[in-house]
Structure formats: structure tokens, C-alpha cells
Amino acid sequence: MNRPTPGAEERAGSPRNPVHGPAAQQDPSSGPAHSYVYVLGRAGTALETAAAQLTGVRDGSLRAVTAGRLAALVSSVPADAFSEEGMKAQLENLTELEEIARRHHAVVEAAGTHATVLPMRLATVYLDDARVRSMLDERGAEFDELLSLLEGHAEVGVKVYADARAAAKASPPDSPDPAASPVSPGRAYLQQRRARQRTHRDAYRAAGAVAEEVRVRASALARDRVVHRPQQGELASGTGENIANEAYLVPTDRLPEFHRAVSAPADDVPGVRVETTGPWAPYSFATPPPVESRSA
Secondary structure (H helix, E strand, O other), X not given: OOOOOOXXXXXXXXXXXXXXXXXXXXXXXXXXEEEEEEEEEEOOHHHHHHHHHOEOHHHOEEEEEEEOOEEEEEEEEEOOOOOHHHHHHHHHOHHHHHHHHHHHHHHHHHHHOXXXXXXXXXXXXXXXXXXXXXXXXXXXXXXXXXXXXHOOEEEEEEEEEEOHHHHHHHOOOOOOOOOOOOOOHHHXXXXXXXXXXXXXXXXXXXXXXXXXXXXXXXXXXXXXXXXXXXXXXXXXXXXXEEEEEEEEEEEHHHHHHHHHHHHHHHOOOOOEEEEEEEEEOOHHHOOOOOOOOOOO
């Protein structure tokens, strides 16, 4: 399905409008500031309550910027550090990036416990609160539609892993027949290698069959599905190779049933593991478009 998505980031370098409203003011000694946006949601006490209880990037206090029926949770960030050039430098610093990501996701997850929200992409920065309001005004109908879609739903991650070593341990090779003629070391090596190759191949075939069954079961219970690239290297969790990595938008009242349904296909299948994560805020179903730089 085609999904409306939250507005693009606006970077420093364009003329800036004054920040509107007392909530958007920053201590003059800290220098010019831009508006960092975490989530969008419906205006009202739920997001205002969340804003009062949370701390954002660079320890900034949160506020709700509203326009009509919609609101965005926002904090002020230093203009120099979050300009286009400043962000490039921060994204190259793993320590800085980790801290920004940690604070960003903490705000998103906490806000999601208060209300239905559209998570914004990491480091979504507007020139000021006025630009945030303009974004809400311009695309209010789209955001309202998407919020209605997400109401009462959560994101669940589902990954399928193939682990040939685990499969081999569960299905050890047959013991040699004492009555059979002895074989040379070279032939014995080739036989063992063929057995390992069969185990590896069989494990991946079994994982593929499990992944397909998981997909059928999950789709029957979920409202929507997004396919992600399988995770590799440090991103992959646990043992084995990630062969399927998907996200599902699941009604919150069916979450226990969903977890049971997608885990069952791997029961008693050596070398195949299904991992579910969540429930999460619906990141995969509210992804902002690529960065756009626009003048005032």
C-alpha cells in the first residue's frame, strides 16, 4: 500500500524565521537553535503529558508544537551542531551518533505509550517551530490518515535464521558400518565434506520453508507488512544467518496470538530459529522521505 509519510528535514543554511511562541525560546547564551522533531501525533493532553515527562537530544526539554488537530514533539538543538555540516560531523562520530539515537528512540518509545504517534527519522531538524507548524498544516490530511491506520496497532519485528552448525549437531552423521570395507583417509574426508554440504543446504532449505510459513501466518494476523534487508555482521543477533527480516503492523489486542503463531513453524526444526521483537512504535510504517533542503 502507499503510505503518506512525515515531512522532510530542513537544514541550516537557508534564511530562518523567528521562533514563534514562548515555549520555543532558548537561553540566548546558548546561541541560535533549530527544532528537532521526534514524533507526530494528534494534538491534546496525551502528547503534552509526554512532553512534560521526557528529555530529548542534548538534554533539551520537550514541547508540543501544534497546528489544528496535529502536534509534534520537539526540542531545541544548537543550530551549528545540527546544521547540514554539523550533522555530517556528528554522524561520523560514533559516540555522538549513538547518544543522539539513544535519546531519539527513548522519546519515540515513551511517547508511544501515551498516544498513537508517527516516529520521525533520526535527526529530523527544522529551522524553527514555525516551519514545523507549516509542515503540519501542509500535510495534515495525510498525517491524519496515517494516524488512523496506526491507531490500536504496534510494530513487531520477525526474523528467521538458518544455523547449519545447530542442524549438524541435531543430526550427526551415521556411524560407519564395522562390516563395510575400510576407506582411505582421502575418501573419508570427501564423504564428511559432502555430509557437511548436505547439512548446510538442508538447513537453508528448511529455513526457507519456515520463513514462508511464518509469512503466511503473520499476514493473516497483521494489517500491513514491510520487508527489510536481512541483517549481517554486527547487526545480526544470535547465531546463524538471518535469511528473512520483516516488520508487521499488528493489532495490539492480537499481539500474544501473533507471537505464538509466528514462532510455531520453527518448533522441532533443527537449525532454524524464529526471533520476534517488539512491540515497537511503528517506525517501519511511518518513514519520512529523503532529506530536502528548502529555502524560506
